[in-house]
Amino acid sequence: MDGENMELRQVKYFLAVAEELNFSRAAERFYISQSAVSLQIAKLEREMGEPLFERTSRSVRLTTVGAQLVSIARHMIELEQSALALTARKRNQLRLTGNMTFAANALAAIVRVREQHPEAEIDFVLKRFAEQIEAVTAGDCQVALIRGSVERSGLQAKELWTEDLVVVLSERHPLADRIEPSLEDLAAYPLLLPKRSEQILLHRVVEGAMKRSGLRLTFGPPVALDHTASAELLNRPDCWSILYASTAAGTPTSGLVFRREAKRRLQLAVSAVVDGTVPATDIQRDLVAALAETAPEPQEK
Numbered sequence: 001m002d003g004e005n006m007e008l009r010q011v012k013y014f015l016a017v018a019e020e021l022n023f024s025r026a027a028e029r030f031y032i033s034q035s036a037v038s039l040q041i042a043k044l045e046r047e048m049g050e051p052l053f054e055r056t057s058r059s060v061r062l063t064t065v066g067a068q069l070v071s072i073a074r075h076m077i078e079l080e081q082s083a084l085a086l087t088a089r090k091r092n093q094l095r096l097t098g099n100m101t102f103a104a105n106a107l108a109a110i111v112r113v114r115e116q117h118p119e120a121e122i123d124f125v126l127k128r129f130a131e132q133i134e135a136v137t138a139g140d141c142q143v144a145l146i147r148g149s150v151e152r153s154g155l156q157a158k159e160l161w162t163e164d165l166v167v168v169l170s171e172r173h174p175l176a177d178r179i180e181p182s183l184e185d186l187a188a189y190p191l192l193l194p195k196r197s198e199q200i201l202l203h204r205v206v207e208g209a210m211k212r213s214g215l216r217l218t219f220g221p222p223v224a225l226d227h228t229a230s231a232e233l234l235n236r237p238d239c240w241s242i243l244y245a246s247t248a249a250g251t252p253t254s255g256l257v258f259r260r261e262a263k264r265r266l267q268l269a270v271s272a273v274v275d276g277t278v279p280a281t282d283i284q285r286d287l288v289a290a291l292a293e294t295a296p297e298p299q300e301k
Contacts, residue, residue, distance in 0.1 A: 007040075010047075011044070013026065013044075014066075014073055015073045015077065016030070016037075018052075018053075018073070021060045021062075023038055023041075050065040052065060091281050091283075093121045094120065094122045094142045094143070094284055094287060095141040095143075096109075096124050096142070096145065097126070097135050098146070099127070101247060106124040106145060109293070110124065110287070112290040113286050125141060129201075132146060133273065136273055136274065136275055137154070137275065139275065139278070144272070144274075145270070145271075145272055145291060146270070146271055146273055147269070147270055148269060149269060150271075154277045155274070157272070158271060160288075160291050161270050162268070163269075164264060165202070165205060165206075165261075166242065166243045166244070166245050166248040167240060167242055167261055167266070168230055168243055168251075168257075169258075170256060171257055173237050173257075174238075175240070179259070180259060181259055181261065183266075186240055186261070187216060189218075189238055190218050190220035190236075190238070190239045192221075192239045193223060194223045202242060205242075205268050220239045234256075243258075
């Protein structure tokens with residue numbers, strides 16, 4: 001070969017002529033002129049340094065080198081098709097990560113997207129918050145469904161809906177009869193939560209709401225890892241706690257009451273986190289939109 005580079009297009013034209021043994025019929029396969037095929041075959045022969053066809057006015061035959069090149073050309077085309085199939089599969093694959101409380105939202109959104117994209121392969125992967133963010137950063141997952149937001153270079157968070165937090169009280173708490181206790185009411189009693197390092201998001205939401213309302217927040221003893229705040233309230237009926245609405249739905253109600261804060265100041269965003277440095281596929285965009293459509297019905301205010 002000389003210093004020129006063989007093009008896959010030339011290989012495809014060569015294979016078509018080799019199979020048809022006719023330049024005109026080979027050209028028809030690609031909807032181009034016979035002269036265009038002849039030009040590319042001539043370039044390929046110069047690059048090979050050998051004639052690939054014996055041409056007469058009445059016939060076209062493969063030379064020895066041409067016949068040897070046929071199997072190589074077919075293999076090159078197969079490799080190209082395999083590579084394209086791999087790329088197409090990657091475009092159609094998507095991994096969504098979140099925790100178990102979002103399983104119903106995730107599965108509902110996946111069903112909708114598969115109706116739009118029958119070729120889509122979407123997995124829902126359970127991970128803890130820190131693992132979710134790392135998975136999106138590393139490219140292992142393309143979307144993370146989280147509560148709150150995230151501040152990390154390259155990542156983008158799109159708010160999908162706002163979730164109310166549920167106030168949990170013992171039936172013996174002085175505010176148990178209030179249908180919608182206010183922050184002003186609650187500020188007079190200690191809040192029971194796990195340590196801040198173990199449940200930083202809930203701490204931030206309550207602390208921020210209290211601060212914006214000009215109220216002072218007091219805490220009861222931290223809830224141990226092997227205990228739940230709801231169970232602890234039965235032992236400390238003067239305290240209160242908060243839960244995510246989805247968590248409250250599965251929490252035993254015996255001895256407890258569940259309330260919404262009067263002015264809905266205990267809220268947090270639910271967001272879809274993606275890598276903003278990577279172009280989104282249609283499947284990814286449609287999945288984020290479908291997730292937003294699974295938002296729970298807004299609570300009456």
